[in-house]
Amino acid sequence: MPACRPLRFESVSRLLPLALLGLLLAMPVSAEQDEADDTVVDTILVTLTRVPQPEQQVIAPVHVVGREDIELRQAGSLADLIDTIPGLTPTQGPRPEALLPNIRGLGEGRVVMRVDGARQNMAIRHRAQTLIDPVLLERVEILRGPASSLYGSGATGGVMLFETLGAEGFLEPGRDFGGRVGLGYQSNNDAWSGTATLAGRSGNFGLITSLGLRQSDDYSDGDGNTLEFTESEITSGLLKGNWQPHPDHALSLTYLGFVDDSPSLTTADRPAGEIIDRSTRQQSTSLRYKLDPTDDRIMLDAVVYWNKLIFDERPVSHGQARAENSLSTVGMDLANTSRFATSAIDHTLTVGVELYRDIQRGLRDGAPAPQFRGSRRETVGVFAQNRAELTERLDLVLGLRHDDIDSQADEADLPTISSSNTSLQGGALFDLSEHWAVTASFNEAFRAPALRELYIGGQHFPGNQYVPNPDLKPESARNYELGLRFEQRGVMAADDRLRARLAVFRNDIDDFIEQRVRGGDAPEPLTDTTRFDNVGKARIEGIELELHWRIGDYRTDLFGSRLRGDDRELGIPLESIPGDRIGLRVERIFNDLLIGGQVIHTAAQDRVLGDMHGAQPTPSYTLLDAYLAWDVSDDWRMLARVDNLTDQTYRSHLTLINQPGRNARLGLAYRF
Numbered sequence: 065m066p067a068c069r070p071l072r073f074e075s076v077s078r079l080l081p082l083a084l085l086g087l088l089l090a091m092p093v094s095a096e097q098d099e100a101d102d103t104v105v106d107t108i109l110v111t112l113t114r115v116p117q118p119e120q121q122v123i124a125p126v127h128v129v130g131r132e133d134i135e136l137r138q139a140g141s142l143a144d145l146i147d148t149i150p151g152l153t154p155t156q157g158p159r160p161e162a163l164l165p166n167i168r169g170l171g172e173g174r175v176v177m178r179v180d181g182a183r184q185n186m187a188i189r190h191r192a193q194t195l196i197d198p199v200l201l202e203r204v205e206i207l208r209g210p211a212s213s214l215y216g217s218g219a220t221g222g223v224m225l226f227e228t229l230g231a232e233g234f235l236e237p238g239r240d241f242g243g244r245v246g247l248g249y250q251s252n253n254d255a256w257s258g259t260a261t262l263a264g265r266s267g268n269f270g271l272i273t274s275l276g277l278r279q280s281d282d283y284s285d286g287d288g289n290t291l292e293f294t295e296s297e298i299t300s301g302l303l304k305g306n307w308q309p310h311p312d313h314a315l316s317l318t319y320l321g322f323v324d325d326s327p328s329l330t331t332a333d334r335p336a337g338e339i340i341d342r343s344t345r346q347q348s349t350s351l352r353y354k355l356d357p358t359d360d361r362i363m364l365d366a367v368v369y370w371n372k373l374i375f376d377e378r379p380v381s382h383g384q385a386r387a388e389n390s391l392s393t394v395g396m397d398l399a400n401t402s403r404f405a406t407s408a409i410d411h412t413l414t415v416g417v418e419l420y421r422d423i424q425r426g427l428r429d430g431a432p433a434p435q436f437r438g439s440r441r442e443t444v445g446v447f448a449q450n451r452a453e454l455t456e457r458l459d460l461v462l463g464l465r466h467d468d469i470d471s472q473a474d475e476a477d478l479p480t481i482s483s484s485n486t487s488l489q490g491g492a493l494f495d496l497s498e499h500w501a502v503t504a505s506f507n508e509a510f511r512a513p514a515l516r517e518l519y520i521g522g523q524h525f526p527g528n529q530y531v532p533n534p535d536l537k538p539e540s541a542r543n544y545e546l547g548l549r550f551e552q553r554g555v556m557a558a559d560d561r562l563r564a565r566l567a568v569f570r571n572d573i574d575d576f577i578e579q580r581v582r583g584g585d586a587p588e589p590l591t592d593t594t595r596f597d598n599v600g601k602a603r604i605e606g607i608e609l610e611l612h613w614r615i616g617d618y619r620t621d622l623f624g625s626r627l628r629g630d631d632r633e634l635g636i637p638l639e640s641i642p643g644d645r646i647g648l649r650v651e652r653i654f655n656d657l658l659i660g661g662q663v664i665h666t667a668a669q670d671r672v673l674g675d676m677h678g679a680q681p682t683p684s685y686t687l688l689d690a691y692l693a694w695d696v697s698d699d700w701r702m703l704a705r706v707d708n709l710t711d712q713t714y715r716s717h718l719t720l721i722n723q724p725g726r727n728a729r730l731g732l733a734y735r736f
Contacts, residue, residue: 112207112223114214114414114449115363115401120551123461123491123503124211125151125567125608129204131233136660136693138248138705138729139198140257140278148649148662150608150625151208153642155718156190156333158283158294161324161344161375163192166718167208168571169604169629169641170221174511174539176211179226180318181367182350185218185422186391187514188436189579190331191375195322195346197300199246199259199276202227208608209569210509210543213463213489216418216445220509220541220573228302228318231263231270240265244735248703252727253294255280268309274302286713286725293332293339294721298324312357322346330377330387334720338384343376360403370394388427389436395420399447412451419444424515434521435530438474441515443467449489456495461505463489469512473519479534481518485510503547511539513577517596524594528583531595537575539598545569560615566607573602576631600633604641619660621649628671639679642717643669656695663688669717685714703731 108119108128119126127149137144142163143154155171156162164171173187177194184194204226211219235242241264248257256279263272278298283291300323306316324344329337348371355364372392379386399416420443426436447465454460465487472480491505513536520530550564575598583592606627613620624646629638644667651660668684691705711726 110205112205112211112214112225114365114399114416115412120549121459121493123459123493123505123547124507125208125545125547125565127206127208127610129206131202134198134201134204135703135731136658136691136705137198138691138703138731140250140255141198142196145198145204146206148621148623148647148664149206150610150623150645151606151627152206153645153716153718155642155716156192157716157719158291158721158723159328159332160195160296160298161192161328161342162190162332165224166640166642167206167222168569168606169627169638171640171718173218173514174221176215176219176223177226178215178224179320179348179371180228180316180350180369181352181397182348182369182371183393183395183420184371184373185393185420186373188375188389188391188516190333191389194373195324195344196226196320197276197278197298197322199257200228200274200300200302200320202229202233208567209545210507210541210571211489212467212485212487212509212541213465213507214447214449216447216465216467216487217443217469217485217510217512217538220511220539220571228304228320229261229263229272229274230304230316231265231272231306234261234263234272235265235270242736244733246731246733248729248731250280250727250729252724253280253283268307270306272302272304276300283724283727285722286708286711288725289722291721291724292335293326293328294724296324296326298322312355314354314356316352318348318350318352320346320348327380328377339380340377340384340387341380343378344374345376346373347371363401363403364398365400366396366398368396385429386427387433387436388425389433390425392423393420410453413448414450415446415448417444417446422515432474435523436516437478437519437521437532439472439515439519440474441469441471441512443469443512458495459493461489461491461493467510467512471512471515471518473515478519478532481534483512483538485512485538485540499550499552501549501551503545503549505543505545505547507543507545509541509543511577513538513596517577520596524581528581528592528594531593533595533597536577536596537598539573539575539577541571541573543569543571555613555615557615560613562611562613564609564611566609568607569605571604573604574600576600576602600631602629602631602638604629604638617653619649619651621647623647623649636673637671639672640718641669641671643667643682643684658693660692661688661690666714666716679718680720682715682717685712686710687712687714699735701733701735703729703733705729 109116110119110126129145139145141160143157146152151168153166155166156164165175167175177184186193207223211223215223243262246259259276261274281295283294301321304318308314328342331337350367350369352367374390377387397418401414403412422441424439426433445467449463451461467485470482487508489507493503495501519532521532522530524530546568548566553561555562578599580597581594608625611622626644627641629641647664649662665686670681672679688709689707694702707727715722
């Protein structure tokens with residue numbers, strides 16, 4: 065096996081000058097800082113656009129799940145965080161090691177996921193892309209739609225940014241030390257969970273550490289049938305320190321760990337397969353530096369990181385092989401934002417560079433495994449985005465990113481594959497009036513073939529062999545989107561606030577990559593083989609609706625989505641499109657008590673081929689949930705929730721295993 069190559073800095077030398085040129089162009093000019101709008105309250109800042117800005121100013125459809133929502137949901141997995149967001153569907157559950165997000169009909173490596181800036185790039189069928197316990201999260205930001213102009217390969221469906229807890233956000237104002245201890249229980253799978261968090265600060269230093277434990281038996285569906293191999297034994301931990309040596313400078317260092325030791329199946333997203341004892345382990349370390357002086361020419365955000373996800377599958381019966389598949393990623397991401405003016409136009413220019421290397425390793429009984437062949441990929445990307453305030457009512461955003469990607473297998477007889485991709489972005493936000501605004505955008509994205517898709521080999525199942533395909537081309541996407549927004553205070557009362565968003569989009573995808581299983585009596589060279597192929601052109605169209613109304617002690621959220629997708633060459637439906645969804649959530653606050661409930665209806669999805677290797681039709685279902693949060697005192701909080709109140713038996717689309725039936729959750733937390 066050849067030694068690991070050093071990062072190809074000849075690629076950096078070609079591309080880095082573009083980023084440096086953008087920095088130099090931005091530095092000679094200055095501008096007055098925009099005055100804050102004192103009339104805007106409850107403003108949510110998002111960072112998905114690489115520069116913090118109010119959610120109302122972001123052209124793309126974004127959603128933020130904050131700490132309060134994470135607690136109210138008593139979230140134990142990724143599925144609990146995204147089930148009420150239009151256009152998002154958790155798939156391949158309910159086994160946590162297989163859970164994946166699907167954004168606008170695209171999943172399996174088509175969503176960029178980053179934890180404290182560290183990319184999560186695992187791409188292996190029947191497995192998750194990343195694993196994280198929501199108890200360690202401060203917030204999640206989600207961008208729906210292609211975004212490679214800022215995030216490179218994989219952002220054909222969207223982007224998810226996870227931010228872990230920090231001492232500054234955890235500690236109450238004026239306190240230098242504090243902690244939280246929590247205990248939780250779930251009735252359906254007899255699950256117990258416990259968390260302990262400690263945080264402190266001294267001068268310019270802050271430190272937080274958190275440990276979470278979860279242990280459960282198997283779930284059961286609404287008919288009382290046991291959902292086998294959904295049990296888990298999870299340990300997760302966070303250690304994060306921050307140092308601010310100067311008001312303009314901030315450093316943070318994060319370590320995040322996740323371990324799940326539980327029996328499962330080799331095909332973790334399917335009801336049948338070989339039984340194995342799987343240990344899933346993930347580690348992630350990131351070092352972040354932020355520079356935010358009063359000088360508008362510089363607002364720097366730099367992160368270096370390393371993470372590794374390992375699936376260690378130990379046999380439980382004679383004749384099985386032990387398999388260990390791992391993917392580690394080391395990388396750096398640097399971006400600088402400058403604010404300046406040219407004539408009467410204010411600009412916000414962000415330029416940056418991203419470098420990362422993926423190393424894939426697969427072993428079977430200690431020997432290299434062709435099913436997850438040893439290989440590596442090096443990516444260098446440079447990007448620039450400018451937001452111009454052309455008038456008081458009209459903002460224009462233009463962006464560009466270029467990526468060079470080199471992939472190489474450890475085996476000398478397999479070719480090195482190089483590709484270059486350029487992604488464009490353009491968008492406009494126009495204020496029609498004080499309350500109404502329209503948006504229009506065009507975004508390109510691409511997904512380079514995963515290492516496993518390029519170099520896979522060996523047996524798929526008895527009588528069928530994997531065939532590598534080094535000729536795979538990157539998927540490319542072009543998304544056209546129109547949006548309409550409304551926001552007004554005092555609609556029916558002096559203290560109410562109504563926000564509504566409507567998005568209509570069309571995403572055209574070329575060279576879509578799918579796994580093709582061939583077999584039977586056909587006289588073709590690839591009979592009884594499995595290979596990843598580019599399958600031509602696809603189109604996904606959709607409409608998404610969000611309405612948020614706060615009036616006094618009430619909060620009402622209405623959300624819905626309708627997606628359609630087709631293979632435009634073969635004239636058949638795309639099987640990754642979930643059913644239409646509509647939901648309503650209502651909450652009421654009584655002093656220290658919050659009571660809420662939600663109902664979500666998902667229509668049937670039968671626009672699938674339904675063959676043995678594809679998605680299956682999904683019947684419609686309606687879920688009713690109820691929850692409460694009671695602040696018993698300044699120190700104690702009690703949470704209660706009942707999911708699937710009517711005990712429905714159902715499957716989410718692209719999931720071959722039923723979801724859990726009625727599940728009561730109880731939580732008690734003490735803060736000191």
